[in-house]
């Protein structure tokens with residue numbers, strides 16, 4: 081079983097993750113992982129913090145000479161901003177608890193309920209951990225998973241399809257060309273739309289407001305049979321939704337045509353099956369996004385996630401002081417204005433973890449050679465049953 085934990089506060093020394101269950105002898109490309117981290121920091125609408133951070137991994141264990149050892153991998157990403165926060169955040173020494181205290185809790189954040197639940201008078205004790213800074217760790221973990229799956233040609237991409245209601249309807253049609261998706265800052269397939277989106281973000285910013293959007297993740301060259309219908313918690317769609325919904329600010333997850341299934345007739349939703357001597361078992365369409373009965377079908381996996389607007393507004397919302405219960409404007413912490421492009425990178429890597437976990441479970445093998453031979457024998461057996469790559 082592949083599993084991971086993350087630890088660390090947004091303005092603490094470092095983010096730490098431990099990824100357990102990675103097979104031995106996987107060669108890691110650290111530059112690729114760092115590139116992914118850099119992508120997560122980008123995108124139009126990010127705030128001042130991203131000018132400070134230069135996210136890079138430091139592997140502390142589980143790897144020797146670039147190759148995995150089969151044991152838990154520990155990954156550190158340093159918070160450069162810590163040097164500005166040492167006197168408020170140091171875990172080992174008495175710290176200044178007053179200067180950065182947050183009492184005016186911010187709607188849309190974990191602040192209010194976190195203070196009630198954990199009995200804190202200072203929402204900083206909550207926000208330091210609930211912050212989406214943690215998504216850097218999830219990207220590092222997902223980037224390692226992608227490298228495991230690269231040995232089996234599995235490809236992951238993601239892009240933004242909607243920011244603040246500016247969207248390209250065409251992107252919702254599944255016959256558009258997905259090759260060479262533009263990876264510029266906004267990462268919209270339609271270049272003209274980028275300008276509109278930038279205008280939309282600037283307008284929201286000038287009004288002290290924020291925006292969310294929709295991101296799409298695609299997984300290509302996947303084999304059929306990852307996940308299982310035999311138990312609810314083995315269903316891969318359920319696991320994808322759980323991991324994606326557990327990502328900061330994600331409020332909805334769709335697979336394939338998603339919510340549209342509710343208003344269409346069955347004949348417009350199911351993907352008809354046929355067989356061709358040369359191409360093997362085929363599908364006429366891929367409306368169900370590559371998953372049936374909690375298992376991958378072998379078609380491209382298509383997932384969309386809705387991100388809510390950034391909850392910290394420069395035009396602050398009404399709230400209360402958690403200690404006096406008096407009405408106040410919510411505190412303004414330095415903040416992003418729109419982080420949808422960053423979110424697409426996060427979601428892509430979150431998906432990579434889930435897919436990799438199910439891949440390793442199905443194929444089995446605690447080292448790369450065993451994985452490869454198990455994989456080949458599965459592909460051979462599928463071939464005998466009429467399924468072709």
Ligand SMILES: Cc1cc2nc3c(=O)[nH]c(=O)nc-3n(C[C@H](O)[C@H](O)[C@H](O)COP(=O)(O)O)c2cc1C
Pocket residue numbers: 127188189190210211212215327328329330388390391392414415416417419422423426
């Ligand atoms: C990549 C990314 C960056 C984010 N940046 C901010 C930010 O700068 N300011 C903010 O208020 N919320 C930001 N958020 C969202 C909050 O972390 C999130 O809404 C909050 O922790 C509450 O969690 P929930 O929305 O899942 O309920 C960001 C989310 C993501 C995915």
Ligand SMILES: C=C(O[C@@H]1CC(C(=O)O)=C[C@@H](OP(=O)(O)O)[C@H]1O)C(=O)O
Pocket residue numbers: 090127128129130133210211212213214215216328413414415416
């Ligand atoms: C640090 C990151 O995002 C942060 C997520 C975040 C939040 O409330 O979620 C609030 C902001 O933190 P700060 O107050 O330090 O600027 C963002 O910058 C990051 O993505 O690496």
